[in-house]
Amino acid sequence: MPELPEIETIKVQLAEVLPGRIINKVEILKAKSFIGDKKQIEGKKVVGVERKAKLLLIELDRGVDLAIHFKMTGQLIYVNKDKRIAGGHPTLDFVGELPSKHTRVIFHLDQGTLFFNDQRIFGWIKVVESGELKVESFWEKLGPEPFDLDEEQFIKIFIKLKQPIKLALMDQAKISGVGNIYANDACWEAKVNPRRLANSLTRKQYTDLYFGVIKVLNEGIKFGGATAADAKYIDLHGLGGHYQDHFRVYDREGEMCLRNDDGIIHKLSLGGRGTYFCPACQR
Numbered sequence: 142m143p144e145l146p147e148i149e150t151i152k153v154q155l156a157e158v159l160p161g162r163i164i165n166k167v168e169i170l171k172a173k174s175f176i177g178d179k180k181q182i183e184g185k186k187v188v189g190v191e192r193k194a195k196l197l198l199i200e201l202d203r204g205v206d207l208a209i210h211f212k213m214t215g216q217l218i219y220v221n222k223d224k225r226i227a228g229g230h231p232t233l234d235f236v237g238e239l240p241s242k243h244t245r246v247i248f249h250l251d252q253g254t255l256f257f258n259d260q261r262i263f264g265w266i267k268v269v270e271s272g273e274l275k276v277e278s279f280w281e282k283l284g285p286e287p288f289d290l291d292e293e294q295f296i297k298i299f300i301k302l303k304q305p306i307k308l309a310l311m312d313q314a315k316i317s318g319v320g321n322i323y324a325n326d327a328c329w330e331a332k333v334n335p336r337r338l339a340n341s342l343t344r345k346q347y348t349d350l351y352f353g354v355i356k357v358l359n360e361g362i363k364f365g366g367a368t369a370a371d372a373k374y375i376d377l378h379g380l381g382g383h384y385q386d387h388f389r390v391y392d393r394e395g396e397m398c399l400r401n402d403d404g405i406i407h408k409l410s411l412g413g414r415g416t417y418f419c420p421a422c423q424r
């Protein structure tokens with residue numbers, strides 16, 4: 142599932158090519174994937190690309206925007222002659238022929254084509270009035286991003302919660318944008334056991350966790366997000382991110398802790414998600 146750094150990466154890349162482009166025609170191959178009237182956006186010009194947590198917003202002129210949620214397997218691929226930009230959930234479609242059997246919506250632009258692919262069809266694209274999203278329930282349910290909080294505000298959120306700290310970090314209503322990969326690695330940064338109750342950390346652990354979350358998210362953005370180990374082919378084409386080369390504990394079960402403390406990374410399931418930690422340094 143794409144997380145904040147992956148969405149930020151595709152946002153930055155699309156912001157270089159989409160503004161100024163006209164959406165000539167929208168082809169909807171799967172009705173469930175597109176909410177709204179495509180006539181409202183045909184003929185309109187892209188004026189910007191923004192992100193709120195894991196939601197991407199393509200801003201159009203004359204009062205409408207496109208909100209895009211990637212969910213588990215959504216991806217956006219822009220193709221213009223030899224140029225290709227791909228983001229979201231990485232699969233062979235990043236580098237293969239398009240449209241593919243997973244293509245749900247095609248935006249024919251005055252220069253190039255934008256494909257929305259989604260294997261499992263949980264993602265969606267929605268036509269919204271500019272500004273409308275802010276009052277929509279989805280938007281309101283999102284907590285602030287870690288980047289929008291200072292240390293004290295961060296502590297105030299978690300000191301009240303009686304759930305395991307890793308689950309609290311991933312609760313989008315509390316803070317938004319932290320998914321499984323970065324929650325795992327942030328707990329390691331702070332030397333906190335992911336099962337510890339959120340209200341039970343020491344002052345120093347809250348502080349270390351705050352800076353740990355910011356650090357791993359920034360690193361994720363710096364390396365263009367993470368690409369799964371089974372998607373190495375994407376790298377051959379210069380697409381996909383490299384945060385996977387910098388995982389602290391995520392996906393490192395059985396490997397030595399990076400702190401060289403003789404700890405071996407342990408894996409368990411917490412809230413149904415793979416949870417990794419070092420028993421030696423994460424208390």
Ligand SMILES: [Zn+2]
Pocket residue numbers: 398399400401402404419420421422423
């Ligand atoms: Zn360790």
